[in-house]
Amino acid sequence: MPPTPRPLRKLGFLTIGLFDEADPRRGHEDTLDLITLGEQLGFDSAWLRHRHLQYGISSPLTVLAAAGQRTSRIQLGTAVTPLGWENPLRLAEDLATVDLLSGGRLNPGFSVGPPTHYEHVRGALYPDTGDREDFGQGRAERLLALVRGEDASDFAGTEGIEVYSRRVQPHSPGLADRLWYGAGSLRSARWAGEHGLNLLTSSVVKPEPATPAPATPVPDFAEIQAEQIRAFRAHHPDGERARVSQGLVVIPTDSATPEQRAKYHAYALARTPRTLAPQGPAGLLFAPDLVGSSEELAERLHAHAGYREVDEVAFALPFSFDPEDYVQILTDLATHLGPALGWSPSAPPGTDR
Numbered sequence: 248m249p250p251t252p253r254p255l256r257k258l259g260f261l262t263i264g265l266f267d268e269a270d271p272r273r274g275h276e277d278t279l280d281l282i283t284l285g286e287q288l289g290f291d292s293a294w295l296r297h298r299h300l301q302y303g304i305s306s307p308l309t310v311l312a313a314a315g316q317r318t319s320r321i322q323l324g325t326a327v328t329p330l331g332w333e334n335p336l337r338l339a340e341d342l343a344t345v346d347l348l349s350g351g352r353l354n355p356g357f358s359v360g361p362p363t364h365y366e367h368v369r370g371a372l373y374p375d376t377g378d379r380e381d382f383g384q385g386r387a388e389r390l391l392a393l394v395r396g397e398d399a400s401d402f403a404g405t406e407g408i409e410v411y412s413r414r415v416q417p418h419s420p421g422l423a424d425r426l427w428y429g430a431g432s433l434r435s436a437r438w439a440g441e442h443g444l445n446l447l448t449s450s451v452v453k454p455e456p457a458t459p460a461p462a463t464p465v466p467d468f469a470e471i472q473a474e475q476i477r478a479f480r481a482h483h484p485d486g487e488r489a490r491v492s493q494g495l496v497v498i499p500t501d502s503a504t505p506e507q508r509a510k511y512h513a514y515a516l517a518r519t520p521r522t523l524a525p526q527g528p529a530g531l532l533f534a535p536d537l538v539g540s541s542e543e544l545a546e547r548l549h550a551h552a553g554y555r556e557v558d559e560v561a562f563a564l565p566f567s568f569d570p571e572d573y574v575q576i577l578t579d580l581a582t583h584l585g586p587a588l589g590w591s592p593s594a595p596p597g598t599d600r
Contacts (some may be wrong), residue, residue, distance in 0.1 A: 252412065253555070253557065253558040254554075254558065254588070254589030254590070255558060255559075255560065255585065255588035255589050255590040256558040256559060256562070256592045257291040257292065257454065257489045257492070257558070257559040257590075258290055258291055258292075258558075258559075258560060258562075258581070258588075258592075259290055259291055259294060259322070259324070259559070259560065259561035259562070260290060260291060260292075260293060260294070260491075260561060260562055260563075260564055260580065261293075261294040261295070261296060261326050261494055261561045261562065261564065262278060262281060262293075262294075262295065262296070262563075262564045262573070263296045263298050263303040263566055264278035264295060264296070264303055264310065265296075265303050265458070265566060265567065266302055266303070266368040266481075267302070268302055271302075274302075275304065275310060275535065277309065277570050278310060279313055279314055279317060280333055280428050281293070281315075281318070281573055281574075281577070282314045282318060282321065282323070283317050283318060284471030284577060285577060286318045286319070286320055286387070286425040286474050288577060288578065288580075288581035288582070288592065288595070289581055289591075289592020289593045290321060290577070290580075290581060290592070290593070291321065291322060291559075291593055292321060292322040292323070292354065292561060293314070293321055293322070294323075294324040294325065294326040294354075294494075295307035295310060295311060295324070295325055295326070295378075296325075296326055296327070296563045297325070297327070297328055297329060297332075297418075298331075299362070299363070299368075300330055300364075301370065303566075307325045307328070308325065308341050308342070308345050311323045311325070311345055311349070311353065312344075312348055313348075314349075314395065315345065315348050315349030315350070315352065315353075316348070316557065319350075320351070320352075320593060320594075321538075321593075322352050322353075322354050323345075323349055323353055323354065324353070324354035324355065324356055324359070324427065324561070325354075325356050326354050326356040326358050326427070326429065326447055326449075326494065326561060327356040327427070327428075327429035327447060327468045327590060328355065328356065328357040328358070328494040329357070329358055329359075329360065329362065329363075330357050330358065330359050330382075330386050330387055330390065331359070331360055331361050331365070331380075331382045332362050332363040332372065333390075335386060335390040335393055336393055336399055337391075338390060339390060339393035339394050339399075339415045340415055340416070340417075342355050342394060342415060342419075342422060343359060343394070343415060343416075343417045343418060343422060346419040346422045346425075347417055347419050349427070349564045350396070351419070351421055351422075353419075353422065353425065354426075354427060354445075354580070355422075355425070355426055355427065356426075356428070356429055357387065357390065357426070357427070357428065357429065358426035358428065358430075359382060359383055359384050359386055359387050359427040359545070360382055361382040362382075363549060363577070368433060383468065384438055385433045387428070387442075388442070391426065391442060391444075392421070393414075393415050393421050394415075394422055394426060396414050396415070396418050396423075397412055398413040398414055398415065399413065399415050400412075400413050402473065403498060408409065409482070416600040425443060425445070425446065427445040427446065427447045427492070427497075428442075428444040428445070429447045430446055430448065430473075430475065430479070431448070431449065431451050431452050431453050431531070432448070432452070432453040432455075432475070433455055433474065433478055434476050434527060435559045436475040436476070436478050436479040437478050437479065437481075437482045439478040439479055439483075439484035440478070440480065440481065440482030440489065441482045441483075443483065443484055443485075444490070444511045445489070445490040445491070446473065446476065446479045446491045446492070447490070447491075447561075448472055448476065448491065448492070448493050448494060448553065448557075449494040449495075450494065450495050450496055450533055450536075450563065451531055451532070451533055451534075451535040452468060452471045452472050452475065452531070452532050452534075453529055453530065453531055454466045454471050454473075454525070454532055462512070462568035465524055465525070465532070466532060467522065467526075467552075468522075468533075468534045468553075469534075469551045469552040469553045469554075470530045470552045470553075470596055471532065472486055472493075472534075472552065472553030472556075473545040473552035473555065473556050475555065476491050476553065477556065478557040479491065489558065490559060491556065491557045491561060492557065492561050493553060493557045493559070493560045493561075493565050494556055494560070494561045494562065495534055495536075495537060495538045495551075495554075495562060495563065496515075496534075496536040496537065496562070496563045497536075497540045497544060497548075497559075497562040497563075497564060497580070497584070498511045498515070498536065498537065498539075498561075498565065498576055499539070499540065499544055499576065499579035499580055499583055500538065500539060500540055500579070501540055501541050501579045501583045501584075502578065502579055502583075503575055504574055507572060507575060510557070510568070510572070511538045511572075512538055513539075514536070514538075514565055514567075514568075515535070515536040515538045518533075518535075518536055518587055519535060519536075521533045522534065522535045525579045527539045535563070540583075541557070541579060541583035541584040541587045544584055544586065545584060545587040545588055547570045549591075562580060564576060564577075
């Protein structure tokens with residue numbers, strides 16, 4: 248563990264963009280307004296999370312394409328795109344297109360594994376190939392190769408007035424260096440390092456089996472996350488310079504109203520039971536949500552073993568709050584907590600600072 252926390256270099260936020268089924272445009276517009284506010288406040292990045300067959304953003308790249316036209320500086324990411332729902336070649340085309348339109352600001356994060364509730368959606372998603380689809384890291388390797396400009400076809404040339412390329416078009420130079428992998432296990436963290444990716448960590452980790460069994464019933468989330476980050480860097484060509492971003496739920500209350508503070512604490516309390524024991528067949532561990540003043544939050548983060556390994560964060564916004572709550576949280580993150588962690592906001596668009 249580093250003797251002191253690294254000064255926070257990059258501050259971002261993550262949202263899923265909830266909407267009312269009766270008025271889906273409003274939720275999407277609220278998300279775009281939030282990204283615009285984030286840029287105005289000096290945030291370095293804004294990230295969208297996929298929600299397929301739910302009432303959250305199902306097409307983050309489409310929304311980020313719109314966000315790219317409303318902003319000029321803030322980095323735009325997906326955290327994360329589940330590749331089980333995607334064709335790597337088509338996704339590579341979309342990623343390059345949005346990256347070019349945004350001026351090289353796209354940071355695509357992705358993960359592998361079968362789609363959620365696959366047994367229920369397979370007939371609509373892969374009716375003819377459902378039992379043959381590769382949902383492992385081979386699917387990710389296909390995406391990496393295509394984004395990096397390797398051949399997608401063994402044919403190139405001209406047929407009549409049509410001109411064909413071997414590689415995905417458009418090709419966006421530099422995009423491959425901004426690919427992120429969402430990892431929650433030691434194995435996946437090592438894989439991300441070996442393939443030269445950036446690493447996204449979140450509020451969920453998968454502990455390694457302990458032999459003998461640990462004396463305490465719940466392994467330490469922060470220590471497990473720190474171990475995964477160290478393993479990632481140990482296998483990455485850039486070593487200690489390899490980029491890692493942490494994504495805990497962090498809710499500052501500096502300017503919150505009494506009603507907002509009560510709501511935030513109730514939200515965190517309702518989610519606390521899942522942090523008290525490993526969850527599900529995989530024994531996943533969830534980090535507690537952090538709620539409090541920026542002074543309190545900075546102290547807790549500085550003591551967090553996982554946080555002490557990073558100098559970038561994309562704090563996750565709670566799923567079910569109101570737009571005015573997100574405005575207050577983002578404002579406090581940028582004006583109170585960020586500076587308390589050693590971060591300085593980026594210059595607003597249109598300034599010379």
